[in-house]
Each structure stands twice: as structure tokens, then as C-alpha cells.
Amino acid sequence: xxxQPWTTLSSQQVxxxxxxxxxxxxxxxxxxxxxxxxxxxxxxxxxxxVPFTEDGCFLLNRQYKHGIGLAVLEFPAGAIDPHEHEExxxxxxxxxxxxxxxxxxxxxxxxxxxxxxxPTGARTRIWWYLxxxxxxxxxxxxxxxxxxxNLLVTPKELLQMIHEGSFAVQGQVAAAYMAMERxxxxxxTF
Amino acid sequence: xxxQPWTTLSSQQVxxxxxxxxxxxxxxxxxxxxxxxxxxxxxxxxxxxVPFTEDGCFLLNRQYKHGIGLAVLEFPAGAIDPHEHEExxxxxxxxxxxxxxxxxxxxxxxxxxxxxxxPTGARTRIWWYLxxxxxxxxxxxxxxxxxxxNLLVTPKELLQMIHEGSFAVQGQVAAAYMAMERxxxxxxTF
Numbered sequence: 001x002x003x004q005p006w007t008t009l010s011s012q013q014v015x016x017x018x019x020x021x022x023x024x025x026x027x028x029x030x031x032x033x034x035x036x037x038x039x040x041x042x043x044x045x046x047x048x049x050v051p052f053t054e055d056g057c058f059l060l061n062r063q064y065k066h067g068i069g070l071a072v073l074e075f076p077a078g079a080i081d082p083h084e085h086e087e088x089x090x091x092x093x094x095x096x097x098x099x100x101x102x103x104x105x106x107x108x109x110x111x112x113x114x115x116x117x118x119p120t121g122a123r124t125r126i127w128w129y130l131x132x133x134x135x136x137x138x139x140x141x142x143x144x145x146x147x148x149x150n151l152l153v154t155p156k157e158l159l160q161m162i163h164e165g166s167f168a169v170q171g172q173v174a175a176a177y178m179a180m181e182r183x184x185x186x187x188x189t190f
Numbered sequence: 191x192x193x194q195p196w197t198t199l200s201s202q203q204v205x206x207x208x209x210x211x212x213x214x215x216x217x218x219x220x221x222x223x224x225x226x227x228x229x230x231x232x233x234x235x236x237x238x239x240v241p242f243t244e245d246g247c248f249l250l251n252r253q254y255k256h257g258i259g260l261a262v263l264e265f266p267a268g269a270i271d272p273h274e275h276e277e278x279x280x281x282x283x284x285x286x287x288x289x290x291x292x293x294x295x296x297x298x299x300x301x302x303x304x305x306x307x308x309p310t311g312a313r314t315r316i317w318w319y320l321x322x323x324x325x326x327x328x329x330x331x332x333x334x335x336x337x338x339x340n341l342l343v344t345p346k347e348l349l350q351m352i353h354e355g356s357f358a359v360q361g362q363v364a365a366a367y368m369a370m371e372r373x374x375x376x377x378x379t380f
Contacts, residue, residue, distance in 0.1 A: 003252065003253070003254040003261035003337065003339070004254070005254065005256075005259060006254070006256045014205065015204065015205060015212065015229075017227065017229065019227070019228075019229055019311075020212070020229040020311070022205065022210070022212070025256075027256060029334055029335050030334075031334050032334025032335050033334065033335065035335070037207065037209070038209075038256060039205075039207065039209055039210040040256070040257050041231075041257070062193065063193065064193040064194070064195065064196070065309035065310050066195075066196045066215075066217060066228060066230070066310070067230050067231070067308060067309050067310045067311045067312045067313060068306050068309035068312070068313060068315075069195060069313070070306075070309070071193035072306065072309045074309075113355070113358070113363075114355050114358065115355075115358045115359065115360040115363060116258050116260075116262065116358055116359050116360065117308070117359075117360055118257060118307070118308075118359075119255035119257050119258035119260070119262045119264075119359055120255050120256070120257045121209075121210070121257045122257045122258070123257060123258060123259070125258075126360060144219055144220075144221050144222025144223065145219050145222055145223065145225070147193065149193070154380075155378075155380055156378070156380050159378065162368070165303070165304050165305075168303070168304065168305045168306055169305065169306045169308075169309055170305040170306065170307055170316060170360055170361035170364050171360035171361070171364070173303075173305060173364035173367075173368070174360050174361070174363035174364040174367070177363075177364070177367035177368075177371075178352070178363070178367075181367075181376075184379060185378060185379055185380055186371075186376050186377070186378060186379070187376070187377055187378075187379055188345075188346070188349065188375060188376060188377075189374060189375050189376070189377055190344075190345055190346050190375055
């Protein structure tokens with residue numbers, strides 16, 4: 001079966017802000033119609049990091065997020081700064097320090113996954129890293145717009161939070177399982 | 191630590207289309223600044239369904255998605271129609287039939303997870319279901335805009351696709367792990 005790319009006939013920027021950029025495309029579907037108004041969220045991407053301590057705990061953030069209007073539990077994550085485009089691991093290290101005051105030795109940080117955020121409506125790509133042996137070596141950046149509470153939880157507690165729905169951001173849940181599997185806390189039965 | 195909600199001072203619709211609605215808020219951060227331009231993607235939400243056959247396979251879609259510009263592997267999923275707001279399981283059943291021609295008996299469909307898509311920038315909520323004993327009882331809807339190839343994979347193959355990055359949409363990866371755990375294919379070691 002063919003999965004030919006659609007052809008972009010024209011493109012127009014309909015929102016162009018530092019936080020959100022959206023373009024509208026006129027696009028031709030192979031053997032199908034021309035769609036006059038296909039909206040795509042433009043966004044280079046973001047990076048997340050799963051921090052794991054020497055004594056066996058995951059480090060989480062609790063933070064109010066105004067999009068959903070709730071405080072949510074997440075691993076540190078953030079947008080990629082332009083100078084970090086070639087090396088998303090720099091974003092991971094920066095976000096870990098800014099949001100928690102923790103860091104990890106470079107040799108303790110490994111790629112965990114590369115994912116897509118929303119293939120239908122966005123170009124966004126996501127890079128996840130796993131950081132082992134993280135330690136508090138600095139101070140969280142204090143910013144009233146980002147009031148972040150840090151907490152340490154065991155793998156068992158994290159899995160329970162996922163089952164209860166208190167750790168519930170989709171990409172974060174994916175990263176949590178991949179990290180638990182990589183760290184040997186989940187085994188297949190097949 | 192306090193995680194007080196921010197206060198919305200004013201709100202303006204900046205994009206209002208059937209596919210994408212965006213509002214800009216002026217919002218006051220508690221003990222912090224007033225943000226003049228906070229953009230929120232408005233979207234009631236979407237539903238995904240993990241279909242599992244009697245003989246032990248997951249049913250997947252391969253489909254070109256123009257946001258990311260690639261063909262991706264996913265479980266059936268789609269937006270909630272207005273009349274389905276109270277019962278997202280109706281969306282799950284509808285999307286399963288439209289995208290695959292498969293269905294499941296109501297007693298074989300169970301809630302799997304409730305998640306948030308993007309808490310920073312969107313209101314979007316996601317409902318996931320697990321459907322056991324799915325069978326082909328109808329025909330996929332044929333639509334040139336949605337050319338969908340269906341494939342059946344074992345749990346082992348699905349996990350391998352996740353590890354390789356060929357099954358890589360963040361919410362889909364989260365649902366895959368939750369379904370594999372629920373079905374007994376993943377066990378904790380703690």
C-alpha cells in the first residue's frame with residue numbers, strides 16, 4: 001500500500017509568536033482532494049529527561065500548567081533553544097539543572113527515545129534521555145512563572161501514580177515506562 | 191508548596207476553525223507577573239483504543255500524517271464528536287470500525303487510561319480503552335484523505351517497534367505499555 005506524502009501547494013503563516021507558530025497549507029492529497037486549510041503547529045521540538053538517583057528514586061516536578069489549568073507531575077522537560085538544535089542533550093542537562101538543581105555526569109546520560117508529539121497537527125519531535133546517578137549539585141532557578149516542587153519517588157510509587165492517573169501526561173507516561181524497562185524494573189513475560 | 195491556578199483576566203479567540211481553535215489569554219500569575227499573551231489550544235479531546243485479538247495480536251494502523259510529514263504506526267484514535275462527549279467509549283468503538291473494520295463486544299472494552307496531551311499549551315484530554323477479542327465484522331471506511339493500512343503484530347513485535355522507534359507517537363507508546371502491562375505481558379521486578 002502506498003503512503004505517499006501530500007503535496008504542499010501553498011503555505012501561509014497564520015500565527016507567528018515566540019510561543020506558538022502556526023501555518024495554514026493548501027495541500028494536495030494523492031488520488032484525493034485538495035485541502036485548502038490544513039493547519040500545522042510549527043515547533044522544532046522539546047526534550048525530556050528521566051532523572052534517577054543512586055539510591056533508586058525518580059526525580060519528579062509538580063507544577064501548575066495553565067494550558068490544562070491543573071498542577072501536574074512530570075519529569076523535567078522543555079523546549080530546545082536555537083543553539084541546542086544539534087545537541088538536544090544540552091537541553092536535557094539545562095532543564096534538569098534549572099528545574100531541580102540536580103545534574104548527572106555526561107557518561108551517566110543516555111538517549112532513551114525519540115518520539116513524535118502529534119503527527120496529525122504538528123511537526124514537533126521529542127528527544128528523551130535517561131540520567132542515572134543524578135545528584136543535587138546546584139540550585140533550582142527561581143521564577144514565579146515556574147513554581148516547581150521537586151519530589152523523589154520509587155519505581156513502585158511512580159507506577160502506582162500512573163495507574164491512579166496522577167502521573168498522566170501522555171509523553172511523560174511513555175518515557176516513564178521506557179525508563180523503567182531500561183532500568184530493569186519491568187520484564188516481559190513472552 | 192502552593193500551586194495556585196493562574197487568573198484569566200481576559201481572553202480572545204485568535205483562531206477559530208473546525209480543526210484548530212486557539213485563544214490568547216491575559217493571565218495573572220500568583221505572586222508573579224501578568225502575562226499578556228498566553229496561547230491555549232482549545233480542544234475537547236480525543237480517544238484511542240488498543241485492539242487485541244483472540245489469538246494474541248495488537249491491531250495497528252499505518253497512515254501518512256501530514257503534520258509530521260511521515261507515515262506512522264498507531265492504534266486507532268480520533269477526535270470526540272460533540273454527541274459523544276458524555277461517552278468517549280462511543281468514539282473508541284466508532285474509530286475502531288471506521289479505521290479497521292474490526293469491533294469488540296461492549297463487555298470486552300474497558301477503560302485503560304485518562305491522560306493529558308500537552309498541559310502547557312492545550313486543554314486537550316485523552317481517553318484510552320483496551321478492547322479484547324476484537325474481530326473483523328465490517329469494512330474499513332474508504333477515504334482518500336485517510337488511507338489506512340491495518341497490520342497485526344505480536345506483543346513482542348510491538349515492543350521491538352517501540353525500541354527501534356518505528357512505533358513512536360508519544361501517547362501511543364504510553365497506551366501500548368499500559369495495555370501490555372494490563373494484559374500481563376509486562377511484570378514488575380520490585
